[in-house]
Amino acid sequence: MADVAGLLRRFRVRSGLSQEALAEVSGLSVAAIRTLEGGRRRSPRPETITALTNALHLSDTEGRLLELAARRPLVADQNGVPRELPAAIADFTGRDRQLDELLRLLRDPYVVAPSIVVSAVSGMGGIGKTTLAVQAGRLAADEFPDGQLYVNLRGGTGQPLHPRDALGQLLRSLGVRPGGDTDDVQVLARRFRTALAGRRALIVLDDAAGVSQVEPLLPGAAGVAVVITSRQRLSVLPGVQHLDLGVLTEDEALRLLGAVVGPGLITGDRVAARKVVQHCGCLPLAIRIAGGQCRRTPAGLRDLAHRLADDRLAALTDVHRSLSLSLTALAASNGLDIAAAKAFPMLTLFEGDHFPHRAAAKVLNTSLATAETLLERLVDVNLLQTPAPRQYKFHDLVRDLGRSMAHAELTEPELSDLRLRELRCYLGMLWRYAELTSKLDPYQAFATPSWSADAAELSDHPRILTWLDAELQNLVRLIRAAVKGGDDEQLLAVQLALGMPHLAGRLLRFAEASEALTAVATSSIEMDVRYEQGLHYWTGHLRADLGFEAEGIEWLRSALTMARRINEPYQLAATLLDLNYCLVRVGQAAEATLLIEEAREPVIESGLEWLEVAADIAVGTLAGVAGELELQRQVFKRVVELLPTRYSPSVVIIHLYTIAQSFLDSGQSAEAAAVLADALARSREGKTVAIEADLLYELGRSFAAVTDWERAVQAFVDGAEVAAQFPAEQKEAGLLHQLGGALERLGKHLEAVEAWERALLLYERVADPKAAEVRGLLGGGS
Numbered sequence: 001m002a003d004v005a006g007l008l009r010r011f012r013v014r015s016g017l018s019q020e021a022l023a024e025v026s027g028l029s030v031a032a033i034r035t036l037e038g039g040r041r042r043s044p045r046p047e048t049i050t051a052l053t054n055a056l057h058l059s060d061t062e063g064r065l066l067e068l069a070a071r072r073p074l075v076a077d078q079n080g081v082p083r084e085l086p087a088a089i090a091d092f093t094g095r096d097r098q099l100d101e102l103l104r105l106l107r108d109p110y111v112v113a114p115s116i117v118v119s120a121v122s123g124m125g126g127i128g129k130t131t132l133a134v135q136a137g138r139l140a141a142d143e144f145p146d147g148q149l150y151v152n153l154r155g156g157t158g159q160p161l162h163p164r165d166a167l168g169q170l171l172r173s174l175g176v177r178p179g180g181d182t183d184d185v186q187v188l189a190r191r192f193r194t195a196l197a198g199r200r201a202l203i204v205l206d207d208a209a210g211v212s213q214v215e216p217l218l219p220g221a222a223g224v225a226v227v228i229t230s231r232q233r234l235s236v237l238p239g240v241q242h243l244d245l246g247v248l249t250e251d252e253a254l255r256l257l258g259a260v261v262g263p264g265l266i267t268g269d270r271v272a273a274r275k276v277v278q279h280c281g282c283l284p285l286a287i288r289i290a291g292g293q294c295r296r297t298p299a300g301l302r303d304l305a306h307r308l309a310d311d312r313l314a315a316l317t318d319v320h321r322s323l324s325l326s327l328t329a330l331a332a333s334n335g336l337d338i339a340a341a342k343a344f345p346m347l348t349l350f351e352g353d354h355f356p357h358r359a360a361a362k363v364l365n366t367s368l369a370t371a372e373t374l375l376e377r378l379v380d381v382n383l384l385q386t387p388a389p390r391q392y393k394f395h396d397l398v399r400d401l402g403r404s405m406a407h408a409e410l411t412e413p414e415l416s417d418l419r420l421r422e423l424r425c426y427l428g429m430l431w432r433y434a435e436l437t438s439k440l441d442p443y444q445a446f447a448t449p450s451w452s453a454d455a456a457e458l459s460d461h462p463r464i465l466t467w468l469d470a471e472l473q474n475l476v477r478l479i480r481a482a483v484k485g486g487d488d489e490q491l492l493a494v495q496l497a498l499g500m501p502h503l504a505g506r507l508l509r510f511a512e513a514s515e516a517l518t519a520v521a522t523s524s525i526e527m528d529v530r531y532e533q534g535l536h537y538w539t540g541h542l543r544a545d546l547g548f549e550a551e552g553i554e555w556l557r558s559a560l561t562m563a564r565r566i567n568e569p570y571q572l573a574a575t576l577l578d579l580n581y582c583l584v585r586v587g588q589a590a591e592a593t594l595l596i597e598e599a600r601e602p603v604i605e606s607g608l609e610w611l612e613v614a615a616d617i618a619v620g621t622l623a624g625v626a627g628e629l630e631l632q633r634q635v636f637k638r639v640v641e642l643l644p645t646r647y648s649p650s651v652v653i654i655h656l657y658t659i660a661q662s663f664l665d666s667g668q669s670a671e672a673a674a675v676l677a678d679a680l681a682r683s684r685e686g687k688t689v690a691i692e693a694d695l696l697y698e699l700g701r702s703f704a705a706v707t708d709w710e711r712a713v714q715a716f717v718d719g720a721e722v723a724a725q726f727p728a729e730q731k732e733a734g735l736l737h738q739l740g741g742a743l744e745r746l747g748k749h750l751e752a753v754e755a756w757e758r759a760l761l762l763y764e765r766v767a768d769p770k771a772a773e774v775r776g777l778l779g780g781g782s
Helices: 006-016 019-026 030-038 046-055 060-070 098-105 129-139 163-173 185-196 213-218 250-259 263-268 271-280 282-294 296-311 318-333 335-347 357-364 370-380 396-409 412-437 461-470 472-483 487-507 513-523 529-545 549-566 569-585 589-606 609-624 629-645 651-665 668-687 691-704 711-724 732-745 749-765 770-780
Strands: 117-122 149-150 203-210 224-230 240-244 385-388 391-393
Touching: 006 060, 006 117, 006 549, 019 030, 019 046, 019 529, 019 691, 046 060, 046 185, 046 529, 060 129, 098 129, 098 240, 098 569, 129 224, 129 240, 149 163, 163 185, 163 213, 163 271, 185 213, 185 296, 185 529, 213 487, 224 412, 250 263, 250 271, 263 296, 271 282, 271 296, 282 357, 282 651, 282 770, 318 335, 335 357, 335 370, 357 370, 357 391, 357 412, 357 461, 370 385, 385 609, 391 691, 396 529, 396 749, 412 461, 412 487, 412 749, 461 472, 461 487, 461 711, 472 487, 487 529, 513 529, 529 569, 549 569, 569 609, 609 629, 609 651, 629 668, 651 668, 668 691, 691 711, 691 732, 711 732, 732 749, 732 770
Parallel strands: 117 224, 117 240, 149 203, 203 224
Antiparallel strands: 385 391
């Protein structure tokens, strides 16, 4: 435990005060400060501690540390009262809320429960359970004049202390001889409860293996408080107040690192300090061990960050040894626990910020029910976290441990098989959704063997869509990784990428699908020409949806060459119509008109009514470009009536958006605004939020076209708020760009500059050429 001298000197130096300056602001004498820092007075009065705490502006936790250090040592007194709590650590920091909650239980137990108070502190190894329990116990020691008892139950070692031995230790601490029947746990438990009757005592049961180990150690009368720490949640223990510890926040982790290496190092290089705590996963034990390896120079902190980045497993061996104890205990237990321990290394191979229950079942090659049982058991022992229902994640350091085990235990063919199972799980879900919601099958995906085979039992397509929505980032990650894999993985990457556009169209979110398709389309994977044509077509389609029409044209020209060679009506017609749209958007109406002529025959041959509607939209758009506004209005009126009968709600919104663009480009802002209002209402009803950014952008343009700047500003503001929720779509910058222009028209120059500066920052992040235009606006002041 830290003494007053060391703590006071550290806090004073951190505050930049000399001994004389501290004496002045605290109201104490210089001699008193020197006496305390010299260690000649170890237990100052409470009012002295209060004065120093206020003068040094200490946090609540730091003030408690100073108060605790000033107390006289807790040992067994002359009356034999046990004072067994371990020494508190000097660098205790963070955990203010949890410490307050635990102290509330200990200092006012009758408010919480009329009889004994039991608090169970649970969390993964190295999270700080024992530290917190001891800290609280020492701060509340005065509430328990009849003793503070401590037993290390060794639950995380694989060789837990038997309740009989724990009871013997507790009885001896209370001055009671265990007696004759020392092997009978029930007899010992009765003697223990009798010995505690009428006493006010605190018992800390540290590192409990489970409920069966703890139950005989609980007292039977009021006046006794028990704090239990365990790597697993003791949820079936009755009447327990549970306190689950997670990792520190980044700010708390930085403060802890500062307490270990000195706050000056953290202040001098916060970038390196932040990297250190991030590599440590904000785990207290890891931070203390890493900090202990740091040379006390700025270069030392940077070197530590580099070493952790290069080989965290080697740098933090003691942390992994601590974490592995949980696994060792699990593997030494019953059949379920052994199965969970066996599954653990395989589960840590999942990438991303989470993995779903269904994918775990497929990788483990077991049923959903069995997989859930195993996963929840790993959650119980704090080796696994569950951030959302049926979603799971590992702490980075736990995942490191599991992966080192997996690569040691599994052969490369076995590891490859696990990757293929995960890919097939996602492929099944993606194409089962397509199978249930679309009749189109240009790639023979629904033939035998179906690409949806791994999800063939599912029929609730809204639930599948919800699952896929939550897994978008994992889908992209898997596809990008599979492109670099073996032949089987590469084929699955192609099949997954081809399923992404249908999902994107239903969610009206295009960035993730575009990224996945581009990764596959730009690879050197050899594939069926139908697949290659589909990849190029959808890559072009989605790039255009994201506003990159020039890129879209290049991909669609390539797709058109292949479609003409394949000569399948649907693929040819769809490619011609999409290329037509892009060409019109970039002002190449003459070529676009030729493509519409070519598209007429394959549209009719396809027999697909919705393709005929898409062709009508192209005709209406070209009429607008040619100035034939009446024809444009007539065609679009008919199309708007047909859309709900030909398309899904999400595709209706996309086509309404296209029609509104055409009206705007031909100078018919009122018509555009009416169509956009319809599309917005449909979007909000269907909760397809991401597309609202595009709709509000065009609505703002329609208001600007008639100089209704107030309404234009509101539309752009609303659109920017939506776009900020979906940064991957890269829509926010354009909205802020337009917002600045509308604000400038209203004479709100400072607000306009702020909007343009935000737009410029976003443009520059992705090297968008529009950044130059915004720089000009900012430089010119208008």
